Amino acid sequence: MNMNQLKNSIVFLKAEEFEEKPGVFGMSYGFDSKKITSSIKEVGLLNKPYVRRNIAGRIDVVTGYRRIMACRALNWEVIPCIDLSDSGLSDADLLILNLYDNICVREFNNVEKYMIIRKLLSYFSLSDIHERFMPFLGVSSRREIDLLLKIEDMTDDLKGYIAKGLISMKALDSLKEIKDYDLPIIIKFITELHLNFNQQLLFIEYINDISIREELDISTILAEKTFIELLDGASRNIPQRAKTLLDRLRIKRFPILVRNEKAFAKLILEVDLPPNVKIKHTPFFEGPDYILEISFKDGKKLKETIDSLTQVKGIEKINDPWTD
């Protein structure tokens, strides 16, 4: 296929003839049409969309779906297009034409990547797709392709969040094991509390673990007052509420660990340490020792601190919190 060898026959098509949906070659989802609309409004349609008439006589948009939508939004009655009906190009050629037309000018969101893969699968094997096209989309592994294909079964709401980048692909992967009826409440927490990508993963892992352990639906757990009240923004800002959500879930997921962390913190608080001295435990107490941290300006101050430590009452009581 070489477009330079094709005759460009311009046709003027009625705007009403175009369908709202992207059609067989379309790969646009959840886009913002403001920029392109204002561009066309200012300087007109610089690059004409490619179209063809299908067997049923309807118009298939090959490239320029967004431009056509923008023209319609501007109430154009006719839209100049290049007609490829007699080009001899196959459907696969036309799909690739649209793909390359898009690759040059923009990045795809994950729903669009899914659309592209799904359409390519009609003409190419998975291995071919992986080798030939995925590098352009920034998709590096077969696993990622599998993940993107899962978007197929998702609701429009969920697709919208994915397209906007509000939910990470890793989070999406984690959601695969969640029951359908629990998805809306999870998405609600993720989007309303603006959980970042790491928080999303942690949130899904905690809530799923708790749900399985307690044999309760996720929806039931998240409906508890301690969680549902976080969706009401009256008292704290969104980042604070996001952090509180994860803290509360952690307490529920790791009751023994959290109890011991608190007991240790209380133990240290009761020891009257100098302000420049801290005593810490290793992550999850897994190391055999505790850690003494002294900040100091010079050796004299360090010596003073060390001397004073021997006088601190209660320091000898520091021990594994679970031994009490």
Added chain:
Amino acid sequence: MRIKKIIIEDNAALFRQSHSILNKLKNVTTERETSELSEFADKIHPADMDKETLRLVAFKGEFLKPCPGTKEYICCGYQILNIGTNCPMNCSYCILQAYFNQPSLRVFVNLEQELNLIADYLDSQPEKIFRIGTGEFTDSLALDHICGWSSQLSTFVQKRKNIALEFKTKTDNIQGLLSSPYRDRIIVSWSLNSQDISRQEDKGAPTIERRLKAARKCQEEGFIVGFHFDPLVYYKNWEDGYLKTLDLLDKYIDPKKVIWISMGCMRFIPALKNIIRKRHPKTHILDGEFINGTDGKMRYFKPIRIEMYSLLKNYLDLWEKDVGLYLCMESSEIWIKSLGWTPDNSQGLSDYLDNRVLKKF
């Protein structure tokens, strides 16, 4: 367990063990395969380990390798004899599930030829004790009636006084062992658990009681036996569950003929969690409070491990103090706080277990 298909890879048909296996499974569909795994992997769903297919493989890797153990924790200096991979049982916690690129039950049919090289290696170090096991990447006995491993390996170890060969199993498939005339240098050991966990999580495996009956039979027939409480799982009423298994141990087993009992709390590489969730959606094996260990594996929060090991240790002590109790992949601190002593490091544990071998054989 039923083998529905045999696949003979590459040059595997040339080996005697292949003929022996094919003779035993005459009615099973057989295919030859020359192309490698990439094509195969496309056909097998990741969650399907294809446990009804037996692959005869001429293994090109090393047959005898030190157990990789784990960083930062004390390991036992075990040697793994790689006779095959995967297992017909379907335990929810099994690490082999993470090896999706190699599904099916795989038998390394060139073992017999490789044993000559292994013999040279072992014979070159007569002073060193080699504790060798075949139960790391497969169950040592689950396929024994088909593969004849017990007969083949029993003969091999009899000639060598610096070896202790451990057949580690969850089955009661001991006929092959019992029909062999050899007993020396052979340890038969069983994975044990609470009966609750075994019922829920050891899918396709005989009950704990059947395992212990098999162990008693082996003891009666002159074998030295061992036990592995691994993975210990923390759940509601876990104490009661494990004590009931200890009661069964007392009922069936003569502690004087036990070479060792190991304990290891549930642990897993992080990647295994999603696989377990996918393959065993109803499991409660992941319910406990797992933290990131210093080796990158997920393991129970320290006081939970100490509590579990301590309880079992105390009850085992009441049964018999000298059973060679040890911990698998734990820190020195945990050893001291639960068993009251520590071998300090992996060499110390290795020496301790070598001495158990010298004592029992």
